[in-house]
Amino acid sequence: MRAPxxxxxxxxxxxxxxxxxxxxxxxxxxTTNPLLLGMLVxxxxxxxxxxxxxxxxxxxxxxxxxxGLAVIVVRLVFSVVLGSPIPGTRVLLTxxxxxxxxxxxxxxLGGRVTAEQMVFALYDGAKLATLLICLGAANALANPAxxxxxxxxxxxxxxxxxxxxxxxxxxxxxxxxxxxxxxxxRGRPTGGVKAVLQIGLPVxxxxxxxxxxxxxxxxxxxYGRTAQVPPAVRHTTTALTLGGLLGxxxxxxxxxxxxxxGYGLPVLLGGFAAALGxxxxxxxxxxxxxxxxxxxxxxxxxxxxxxxAVAALMIRAGTYEPGALHPGVVPLTAPALPLWPAAAxxxxxxxxxxxxxxxxxxxx
Numbered sequence: 001m002r003a004p005x006x007x008x009x010x011x012x013x014x015x016x017x018x019x020x021x022x023x024x025x026x027x028x029x030x031t032t033n034p035l036l037l038g039m040l041v042x043x044x045x046x047x048x049x050x051x052x053x054x055x056x057x058x059x060x061x062x063x064x065x066x067x068g069l070a071v072i073v074v075r076l077v078f079s080v081v082l083g084s085p086i087p088g089t090r091v092l093l094t095x096x097x098x099x100x101x102x103x104x105x106x107x108x109l110g111g112r113v114t115a116e117q118m119v120f121a122l123y124d125g126a127k128l129a130t131l132l133i134c135l136g137a138a139n140a141l142a143n144p145a146x147x148x149x150x151x152x153x154x155x156x157x158x159x160x161x162x163x164x165x166x167x168x169x170x171x172x173x174x175x176x177x178x179x180x181x182x183x184x185x186r187g188r189p190t191g192g193v194k195a196v197l198q199i200g201l202p203v204x205x206x207x208x209x210x211x212x213x214x215x216x217x218x219x220x221x222x223y224g225r226t227a228q229v230p231p232a233v234r235h236t237t238t239a240l241t242l243g244g245l246l247g248x249x250x251x252x253x254x255x256x257x258x259x260x261x262g263y264g265l266p267v268l269l270g271g272f273a274a275a276l277g278x279x280x281x282x283x284x285x286x287x288x289x290x291x292x293x294x295x296x297x298x299x300x301x302x303x304x305x306x307x308x309a310v311a312a313l314m315i316r317a318g319t320y321e322p323g324a325l326h327p328g329v330v331p332l333t334a335p336a337l338p339l340w341p342a343a344a345x346x347x348x349x350x351x352x353x354x355x356x357x358x359x360x361x362x363x364x
Contacts, residue, residue, distance in 0.1 A: 012355050014147035016300035020047075021138035023307025024348055027314035028130040031325040032123040035337045036345060037130045041068075043348040044137040050352040052140055053359075059174055064136025068129030075125030080113050084121065087330060088114025120329045146294055175203045233281060241278030247271020299354050306350040313344035 021044070028040050045061075052058045080095070095110035179199045183189070251268025317340060318325050324338035 010297075010356050011143075011146070011294065012303060013294045013296050013300040014142040014144070016296070016303040017142040017351075018138045018147070019304035020307030020348070020351055021134050021141075023304075023309070023311040024137070025131045025134040026311035027345065028127060028134060030311075030314045030318050031341070032127050033325055033327055033335050033338075033341075034123060034126050035335055036325070036341055037126050039342060039345045040130050040348070041065075041133050043345060044134050046349060047352045048137050048140050051355050051358060055143070058140045059177065061133075061136050061140040064133050064139070067136075068132045071129045071132065072122065072125035075121050075128070076118065079117055079121035081109065083108045083111055084117035086114075086117045086120045088112075088116030088332075090115040090332065092118065116329045116332055119332060123327070123329070175206050179203065237278050237281040239278075240274045240281065244271045244273070244275025244278055247274060299356065302354045303351040306347050310344055310348045313347070314341060317341040317344065 024040055024044055028037060031037065045065075048061050052061070092113045092115055094112050097111040098109035100108065176199060179202055183199070247267050248271040251265065251271055254265075254267060314325075317338070321338055321341070324336060325341065327333060327335035
């Protein structure tokens with residue numbers, strides 16, 4: 001099981017990275033313990049450092065980390081300015097309170113700032129920041145072009161929009177780094193409002209040029225051609241897809257609700273099967289071929305399974321150890337590190353050892 005050198009023949013499926021990252025994000029959404037959230041960020045960062053390539057989209061992880069830190073700061077500022085419903089006795093400072101009309105009851109500007117409300121805001125902001133960092137790990141590890149190639153034919157149009165949206169931020173970060181390096185070599189300042197304004201226009205212009213180039217290449221390759229499908233097949237596809245999605249929603253609600261545990265799983269599986277049938281029939285309208293399609297091999301199963309295992313174990317831990325996953329703020333207590341959830345988070349490190357090792361230099 002030693003990880004081989006990555007190549008065209010054994011490259012890890014891009015969908016496996018997204019399943020792994022979504023599993024970590026699901027685990028982050030189930031806890032506000034800052035110790036567990038820090039472990040999730042550390043696991044994601046270690047895997048990115050071990051398996052990141054030199055491609056432009058792989059440089060976006062640092063931007064997502066900075067965005068997460070900015071989210072925490074904004075959450076704390078909102079808690080100070082707008083107050084919080086969390087009661088507290090440890091007053092840190094008292095701001096001048098602005099009187100508001102009667103229709104704005106429940107909202108205040110200024111007033112007391114307590115330690116309890118600041119800690120609650122810190123936990124809440126850290127959870128959202130961890131979600132963003134986990135998604136940033138998927139952006140840094142998954143090749144968007146290979147992900148688009150692996151989509152079913154019925155989702156190809158929507159997949160193009162999703163892939164373009166996912167690659168906009170990484171490519172924009174790469175352009176910003178390139179322009180800042182060029183300005184630094186020319187002896188020009190890279191900080192300040194003026195420098196940001198001068199860098200912003202070339203970045204937007206470059207993004208527009210890439211979009212036009214992608215549209216032209218897709219048009220040259222005959223994108224958008226559809227095959228003639230009988231009306232009965234189209235109606236069956238629509239019924240299966242919509243019915244399957246409704247079944248997935250109803251089954252998910254049944255699993256989450258205590259009253260619907262008996263029918264939740266069968267309805268969920270039936271809806272999932274119907275949706276897959278609709279996607280298979282819908283793919284018959286797309287006339288396209290795939291050269292060297294990516295294979296979902298054993299290593300992809302291990303990578304995706306590690307993320308799913310982290311999410312499942314964290315959800316299971318929330319049923320028998322909820323206090324450890326959500327440390328209390330009233331009264332204010334120090335968070336403790338639960339052993340079993342912490343061990344579950346460490347399962348997410350598996351891709352750093354089983355995923356193929358990227359080459360030192362890779363083309364974009």
